[in-house]
Amino acid sequence: xxxxxxxxxxxxxxxxxxxxxxxxxxxxxxxxxxxxxxxxxxxxxxxxxxxxxxxxxxxxxxxxxxxxxxxxxxxxxxxxxxxxxxxxxxxxxxxxxxxxxxxxxxxxxxxxxxxxxxxxxxxxxxxxxxxxxxxxxxxxxxxxxxxxxxxxxxxxxxxxxxxxxxxxxxxxxxxxxxxxxxxxxxxxxxxxxx
Amino acid sequence: xxxxxxxxxxxxxxxxxxxxxxxxxxxxxxxxxxxxxxxxxxxxxxxxxxxxxxxxxxxxxxxxxxxxxxxxxxxxxxxxxxxxxxxxxxxxxxxxxxxxxxxxxxxxxxxxxxxxxxxxxxxxxxxxxxxxxxxxxxxxxxxxxxxxxxxxxxxxxxxxxxxxxxxxxxxxxxxxxxxxxxxxxxxxxxxxxxxxxxxxxxxxxxxxxxxxxxxxxxxxxxxxxxxxxxxxx
Numbered sequence: 001x002x003x004x005x006x007x008x009x010x011x012x013x014x015x016x017x018x019x020x021x022x023x024x025x026x027x028x029x030x031x032x033x034x035x036x037x038x039x040x041x042x043x044x045x046x047x048x049x050x051x052x053x054x055x056x057x058x059x060x061x062x063x064x065x066x067x068x069x070x071x072x073x074x075x076x077x078x079x080x081x082x083x084x085x086x087x088x089x090x091x092x093x094x095x096x097x098x099x100x101x102x103x104x105x106x107x108x109x110x111x112x113x114x115x116x117x118x119x120x121x122x123x124x125x126x127x128x129x130x131x132x133x134x135x136x137x138x139x140x141x142x143x144x145x146x147x148x149x150x151x152x153x154x155x156x157x158x159x160x161x162x163x164x165x166x167x168x169x170x171x172x173x174x175x176x177x178x179x180x181x182x183x184x185x186x187x188x189x190x191x192x193x194x
Numbered sequence: 195x196x197x198x199x200x201x202x203x204x205x206x207x208x209x210x211x212x213x214x215x216x217x218x219x220x221x222x223x224x225x226x227x228x229x230x231x232x233x234x235x236x237x238x239x240x241x242x243x244x245x246x247x248x249x250x251x252x253x254x255x256x257x258x259x260x261x262x263x264x265x266x267x268x269x270x271x272x273x274x275x276x277x278x279x280x281x282x283x284x285x286x287x288x289x290x291x292x293x294x295x296x297x298x299x300x301x302x303x304x305x306x307x308x309x310x311x312x313x314x315x316x317x318x319x320x321x322x323x324x325x326x327x328x329x330x331x332x333x334x335x336x337x338x339x340x341x342x343x344x345x346x347x348x349x350x351x352x353x354x355x356x357x358x359x360x361x362x363x364x365x366x367x368x369x370x371x372x373x374x375x376x377x378x379x380x381x382x383x384x385x386x387x388x389x390x391x392x393x394x395x396x397x398x399x400x401x402x403x404x405x406x407x408x409x410x411x412x413x414x415x416x417x418x419x420x421x422x423x424x425x426x427x
Contacts, residue, residue: 011277013275014273014274014275014277014414015275015414016206016388016391016414016415017205017362017388017413017414018206018383018389018391019206019207019362019363020363020364020379020382020392021365021379024300025290025301026350028296028297028313029287029288029350029352030286030352057220058218058220059219089245125358132214132216132217132219132221133209133220133221134207134209134211134214134221135207157227157228157229158227162224183222184219184220184221189222190224191222191224191227192226193227193229194229
């Protein structure tokens with residue numbers, strides 16, 4: 001309140017910059033020189049895994065021009081701290097960024113993350129950018145067989161019938177987990193508004 | 195445009211926007227699941243180690259010779275919705291050359307490649323959220339979306355900010371470009387104020403005499419109260 005008893009006017013918030021598509025030619029840009037598929041360097045404590053992310057469009061066709069970004073906590077559930085310019089590269093950056101290939105897939109080298117809190121299951125946060133997406137999509141990768149899936153607060157927001165779209169499954173070698181993003185269709189992946 | 199299209203309120207374009215044809219098979223059909231902010235607070239910079247080189251903010255000095263075209267300065271501030279600066283955050287950009295050609299294997303526009311222009315840059319904002327690039331004004335180029343479709347001259351920007359919610363990939367346009375009226379990407383943003391947010395402004399104070407024209411482009415990341423700054427700026 002001001003002296004005359006009127007509620008003080010809050011200044012109008014600025015209108016946020018609109019998202020625009022990353023387009024088909026981002027390969028010349030973000031991280032062009034250091035596109036990083038290694039999220040955790042060899043020797044970082046934890047169970048080493050590969051995460052293969054494949055993106056399929058509404059026809060089930062591979063999306064060969066997507067940019068996939070991921071971030072996750074370390075094996076103890078701790079997110080990496082800030083990195084200042086000039087710091088040496090951390091062994092565990094917790095961040096990865098790759099473009100998909102002709103098969104619509106890309107493969108990250110990392111460690112299996114731990115859960116950060118008791119009401120959360122271990123997961124990897126994924127941002128997807130591509131031609132045809134005016135805004136990027138955000139989803140989460142959980143791990144099949146994790147007993148904590150039943151108590152994860154965010155998974156609980158998802159209709160039960162759709163939760164399986166967020167669960168990666170191990171492939172033959174046991175160390176490679178596969179996560180398929182379906183942009184449309186009856187098994188459309190769940191995406192989040194964050 | 196007809197009201198058949200779902201137009202979303204506020205500053206952000208819809209996911210499905212049929213005039214931009216690639217959205218039709220790629221926009222999710224199901225509604226997004228809304229996540230409360232407390233569950234997604236990522237308070238650290240959400241990128242890993244991305245070293246920045248000496249010429250990364252000057253796209254005209256990345257090769258032995260100078261690129262062809264009109265040298266320009268693009269500078270501005272990165273702010274949150276309360277107008278507070280976002281300091282020490284990564285800003286990446288990429289663009290085609292002056293002739294409208296990307297240095298990219300899938301760009302088959304028959305315009306010349308410039309051997310002295312890669313078209314990518316990156317920098318960090320300073321303590322006041324300021325950034326500055328020197329580059330070449332990009333050309334317009336045709337694309338296959340519809341008959342006689344041309345993209346207005348634009349520069350792609352990518353920013354992280356401080357949380358998952360502030361991640362932004364956008365495009366900067368140039369003032370008074372007649373192609374914006376015909377561009378489905380620009381027109382997917384319906385709010386005129388939001389459209390203007392994407393258009394840079396000629397700025398004499400950024401212009402360097404006998405060297406380069408200056409364009410001001412401020413970027414506003416989503417979110418308020420993202421950092422506990424003292425007072426407004």
